[in-house]
Amino acid sequence: MSFSSQRAASLPAYAMARVAAIKRRLLTEGRDVIDLSAGDADFAPPEIAVRTLADALRDPAMSRYPHQVGLPAFRDAVARYMERRFGVRVDPMNEILPLIGSKEGLAHLALAVLNPGDVCVIPQPGYPAYLGGATFAGADPLVYPLTASTGFLVELDELPADRLERTRLVYLNYPNNPTTAVAPRDYLERTVACCRERGIVLAYDNPYCEITFDGYRAPSVLEIPQARDVAIEFHSFSKSFCMTGWRVAWAVGNADIIAALSQVKSWLDTGVFLAVQRAAAAALDAAETIVPGYVEGFRLRRDVAVAALAEVGFALEPPRATMYLWVPLPEGVASAELAERALEDEALAIMAGAAFGPAGEGYLRIALTVGEDRLREAMTRLQRARERMEVHR
Numbered sequence: 001m002s003f004s005s006q007r008a009a010s011l012p013a014y015a016m017a018r019v020a021a022i023k024r025r026l027l028t029e030g031r032d033v034i035d036l037s038a039g040d041a042d043f044a045p046p047e048i049a050v051r052t053l054a055d056a057l058r059d060p061a062m063s064r065y066p067h068q069v070g071l072p073a074f075r076d077a078v079a080r081y082m083e084r085r086f087g088v089r090v091d092p093m094n095e096i097l098p099l100i101g102s103k104e105g106l107a108h109l110a111l112a113v114l115n116p117g118d119v120c121v122i123p124q125p126g127y128p129a130y131l132g133g134a135t136f137a138g139a140d141p142l143v144y145p146l147t148a149s150t151g152f153l154v155e156l157d158e159l160p161a162d163r164l165e166r167t168r169l170v171y172l173n174y175p176n177n178p179t180t181a182v183a184p185r186d187y188l189e190r191t192v193a194c195c196r197e198r199g200i201v202l203a204y205d206n207p208y209c210e211i212t213f214d215g216y217r218a219p220s221v222l223e224i225p226q227a228r229d230v231a232i233e234f235h236s237f238s239k240s241f242c243m244t245g246w247r248v249a250w251a252v253g254n255a256d257i258i259a260a261l262s263q264v265k266s267w268l269d270t271g272v273f274l275a276v277q278r279a280a281a282a283a284l285d286a287a288e289t290i291v292p293g294y295v296e297g298f299r300l301r302r303d304v305a306v307a308a309l310a311e312v313g314f315a316l317e318p319p320r321a322t323m324y325l326w327v328p329l330p331e332g333v334a335s336a337e338l339a340e341r342a343l344e345d346e347a348l349a350i351m352a353g354a355a356f357g358p359a360g361e362g363y364l365r366i367a368l369t370v371g372e373d374r375l376r377e378a379m380t381r382l383q384r385a386r387e388r389m390e391v392h393r
Helices: 006-010 016-026 045-057 072-086 102-113 128-136 161-165 185-200 255-268 275-283 285-311 335-346 372-391
Strands: 096-099 120-126 140-146 167-173 201-205 232-237 249-253 326-327 365-368
Touching: 006 128, 016 335, 045 275, 072 249, 072 275, 072 285, 096 102, 096 255, 102 128, 102 167, 102 201, 102 232, 102 249, 102 255, 120 128, 120 201, 128 140, 161 167, 167 185, 185 201, 232 255, 249 255, 275 285, 285 326, 285 372, 335 365, 335 372
Parallel strands: 120 140, 120 167, 167 201, 201 232
Antiparallel strands: 096 249, 232 249, 326 365
């Protein structure tokens, strides 16, 4: 007997959950695991956030229900950041919404804007929350394969005309996880124009906007003229501020879309812990002094890992953004098989490209979550796993 709904049963197993379970087993066996699977860096969270949280915990008012309004000071801090960083002015109360991490906001957005049968464009390889949200909303997920030949961009005008006509939501994510691709401004302009023309909600997932290198500076889609007519953007403290476990993020953009998402969340959760919102606001106001140190740490790790990969036969261009490497595999090497052997034989947790959907085959995703020495050791382990795989063919 199965108690799963058809929608739940239609989703594949969540790859990250499986890796985490195997990692726990290996650790109980006493194995020295190097975990480069999740985007969960080992840097300490900002000291100002820690101090502010400690103080807030002693304030009884911070332990009350936050609801969706949350802490007005958090909304104000987000508005200040959006103007400083992107030159975008937003209404703190009507165009911003606190989130319990951006993942839940991205998934719940589908429930807020889609009707059963509406088409939702899902980039693949991509963040699994997009497919999860669309599936639970009863929508028609249209998987769009991202390819290196097109810069890993989603081109809406290339969709079949009948599906494009029914499209009501598109998820975009640049700088991109897992491919590390970035979006040129002219691409954002034509995508916004297409969404406005066709009444498509544009969900722009932007958690890596601060983790950029070599002079590149990632934009907000709200910088594009008239984007606010159709767009909602998602930001997170998890990556740029190394606060993954704090579960705090925000959505910003079109007031009607924000209101719809808030309505859904009002029925499903009671908001982000107020003390965490206070701490996040303090960190955000100090972003210009906090973030560069993390970014430099990621840059050093990127350079070390790219060099170490080259030494063991995996060549790639250093990415201009994100905390990942999207590593091309030699022809004939299956990503899932290599990732499985690396985990079981070498206690090295990495993500197979296929874990992000069939379009991710031919790649591995490596997260820059540990220090330089551990990254060098990880690449040595990866080489051994590949050699062992070839021996057993």
